[in-house]
Amino acid sequence: MENQVTTCFKGKVIQFGIVGFWILFWLFNVIDKLIGEPGFLFVGTDRFAQFFKLFSSLGTESILLPLIALAITTFVEISAFILLGAALINLFWQNNEQARNFFFWGTFAGLALFSFFIVGDQIFGDRAEVLEHSIYWILLLISWAAYTYLPKQEIAEKI
Numbered sequence: 001m002e003n004q005v006t007t008c009f010k011g012k013v014i015q016f017g018i019v020g021f022w023i024l025f026w027l028f029n030v031i032d033k034l035i036g037e038p039g040f041l042f043v044g045t046d047r048f049a050q051f052f053k054l055f056s057s058l059g060t061e062s063i064l065l066p067l068i069a070l071a072i073t074t075f076v077e078i079s080a081f082i083l084l085g086a087a088l089i090n091l092f093w094q095n096n097e098q099a100r101n102f103f104f105w106g107t108f109a110g111l112a113l114f115s116f117f118i119v120g121d122q123i124f125g126d127r128a129e130v131l132e133h134s135i136y137w138i139l140l141l142i143s144w145a146a147y148t149y150l151p152k153q154e155i156a157e158k159i
Contacts, residue, residue, distance in 0.1 A: 023081060055069075114137040
């Protein structure tokens with residue numbers, strides 16, 4: 001078993017690190033949606049209240065709009081988490097093409113979500129959030145490039 005694990009990680013440390021980082025990122029984002037208040041070892045944010053405040057700034061007091069936005073956000077975050085989990089499992093079992101496909105779709109989900117946030121940030125006039133979400137968007141692209149082009153084993157296979 002040790003030899004299989006060693007072989008699995010050989011030349012793929014960067015890929016495992018990238019996938020692991022984004023899995024934890026999306027996991028904690030989902031947890032933040034579920035735990036809306038500060039608790040033991042976690043300071044959550046009431047995202048519904050935050051979304052409601054943002055939509056109220058546009059002059060709408062509807063509960064439906066922030067609820068729909070929060071539901072879409074949570075669905076995409078859970079989807080990204082699941083897709084990246086599938087990428088990690090396939091990476092571990094050396095199904096490289098499947099892992100790459102799942103990582104692509106997990107990254108795509110993140111890019112779509114941050115694009116949605118950036119448009120919303122522009123509408124709501126929250127420039128600091130535009131910067132933050134733009135940085136995450138760029139980091140997702142850099143992560144994709146690093147995942148795809150940096151592993152030594154992949155470089156050796158292409159030569």
